[in-house]
Amino acid sequence: MKNGTDTKISRHHVHGPLSGAVAAVTISPVTVVAPPGELRFLHSKKTGMYLQKKRFPWHIAIFLAPAVIIYSMFSALPLLDTLRLGFYTSNDAGVHSFVGLANYHTILFDSDWSKAFWNAMLNNLKFFGIHMLLQNPIGLLLATLFSLKGLRGARTYRTLIFLPTLLSVVIIGFIWQLILSPLWGVGEGLMTHVGLGDYFAPWLGQESSALLTLGLISVWQYVGIPMMLIYAALLAVPEEVLEAAYAEGASSFRIFWQIKLPLILPTLGLVTILTFVANFNAFDLIYSVKGALAGPNYSTDILGTFFYRTFFGYQAQIGSPTMGAAVATLMFLVILLGVASYFYFVQRKLTRYEL
Incomplete structure (x- = not known):
């Protein structure tokens, strides 16, 4: 073929006597190797050149189809139906009628609904x-300590710290109720034994301390997750870089601050996103310890428990699937806005180091 320059095209079989051998196509000066049947050439009358065309990878689509179907059935379609249901209201007969954004206006601005919603949002x-402020810095500190060479028992400590994340939240809530209960809990006795009995208080029963106490319980349970993620990132820091820094006389603190920390910033960003999404989807710990009313006096009420009462109802409150769908949609938008803001304003500005 001649089109300004001479280009040679040859097709032959290589490696193996079988009839389905790998095909090697040489288009001077480049050789393309592909399975038989993958490469097709189309001749362009306009340019006089041969264009490579690849078959659609049906085998990949076949393997992905079950996962896509299952995800669509149990995640995508319910989410879309929830978004749709938020634009409707239902009467006593269960008949739905389209009301547009009325449900969202009620939740955000109606005096009876907005107070509960914004209280849950603030909590x-x-x-x-x-x-x-607590879980992620503690996880960073523990990961840094366990990444140090020569620390005895590091594997055992990592296992013990990570173990609570494997337990059911219901079990965790029950255990801490047994510990902190002023009636039958063992916490008061333990504090009295070490001389701190006067400082014991029913922290789960006070409005000023209930949410903080539940937050500390959650931190205790899940601190192992950021610890392990950051620990893996610290192990990925090249040894030759650290050895060069030590050879230059850099202190351990300076190496961590100027070398290790910049290299693990993407992992810290991932931990932040996971923490944000998990906390705005939280429900089980509050429900297992304080119930759907999230007491005392809604001081531990968060979006998850507010959604539960709205959708299913509780005690004197009658559930409303349409209003619950609107609350779920607002929760989804809050999470989406938070994640998008992080990636737009923070993640893209993080300096990525390639060594």
């Missing part, structure tokens, strides 16, 4: 703040 932000 959720506090719950998230507790984890950001």
Whole structure:
């Protein structure tokens, strides 16, 4: 073929006597190797050149189809139906009628609904703040300690710290109720034994301390997750970089601050996103310890428990699936806005180091 320059095209079989051998196509000066049947060439009359065309990878689509179908049935379709249901209201007969954004206006601005919603939102932000200020820094500290060479028993300590994350939240809530109960709990006795009995208080029963106490319980249970993620990131730091820094006389603190920390910033960002999403989806710990009313006096009410009461109802409150769907949609939008804001304002500005 001649089109300004001479290009040679040859097709032959390589490696193996079988009839389905791998095909090697040479288009000077490049050789393309592909399975038989994958490569097709189309001749362009306009340019006089041969264009490579690949078959659609049906085998990949076949393997992905079951996962896509299951995800669509149990995640995507219910989410879309929830978004749709939020635009409707239902009467006593269960007949739905379209009301547009009326449900959202009621939740955000109606005096009876907005107070409960914004209280749950504020408590959720506090719950998230507790984890950001305590869980993730403690996880970073523990991961840094366990990444040090020569620390005896590091594997055992890591296992013990990570173990609570494997337990059911219901079990965790029950255990801490047994510990902190002023009636039959063992916490008061333990504090009295070490001389701190005067400082014991029914922390789960006080409005001022109930949410903080539940946040600390959650931090105790899940601190192992950021610890392990950050620990894995620290182990991935190249040894030759650290050895060069030590050879230059850098202190351990300076190496951590100027070398290790910048290298694990993407992992810290991932931990932040996971913490945000998990906290704004939280429900089980509050429900197992304080019930659907999230007492005392709704002081531990978060978006998850507010959604539960709205959708299913509780005691004197009658459930409303349409209003519950609107609350669920608002929760989804809050999470989506938070994640998108992080990726737009923070993640893209993080310096990524390639060594």
